Amino acid sequence: MTRVTLTVNGRVREIDVETSTLLVHAVRENLRLTGTHVGCLTGDCGACTVRVDGATVKSCSVLAVGAQGADLVTIEGLAGDDGLHPVQQAFWDEFGFQCGYCLPGMLLTACELLENDPDPDDAAIVEAVNGNLCRCTGYAAVVRSIRCAADRMRETP
Known part of the structure; x- marks a missing residue:
């Protein structure tokens, strides 16, 4: 050991x-x-x-x-004492998950993306989550959720 x-x-x-x-x-x-x-x-x-x-x-x-x-x-x-991380909240609000099995990887990957690129286009989002397989959503809701999180995070000082 x-x-x-x-x-x-x-x-x-x-x-x-x-x-x-x-x-x-x-x-x-x-x-x-x-x-x-x-x-x-x-x-x-x-x-x-x-x-x-x-x-x-x-x-x-x-x-x-x-x-x-x-x-x-x-x-x-990921969540803080004051509630869900903005990426978590966006996935919730935009229905970016279904079964939730891929969700931890998607959320942590999205956080890293948004730290490095606060305003990614859809192609950058797709590229970032490329290594996270989801068998439920078809990725449209995932992309929408990450875009929503990016918008919210840029608006919040």
Whole structure:
């Protein structure tokens, strides 16, 4: 076992993991944060997306020991004390999800996109979420939701 120390959703945490433990399994099993979903385990579907040091990462393709010292944000850390993150609220308001399985990855990916490009066009949105598979919405509602979030976030000082 190896001890890994990381900051998870703003809180320093220590976990003991086997060196072969994937970050997705450490998040779900050791940290008990089950909003991060296990999907394909090949990095193709995006259901396991988390943010590591500000960048989205498919946690099924990273060993937990590789996150030593990192700042990790999961879907559970997205909302603040004052309510939903603007991206979460936009997905809610614009019906950008159905079953919710892909939603954590979509939301975290959208947050990263909007931090880097506050006014993306539809092509940039589609490109950003390209690595997140959704079997329910057909993506039109996802694009609409991210556009809505971008508009709201630009309007809010």
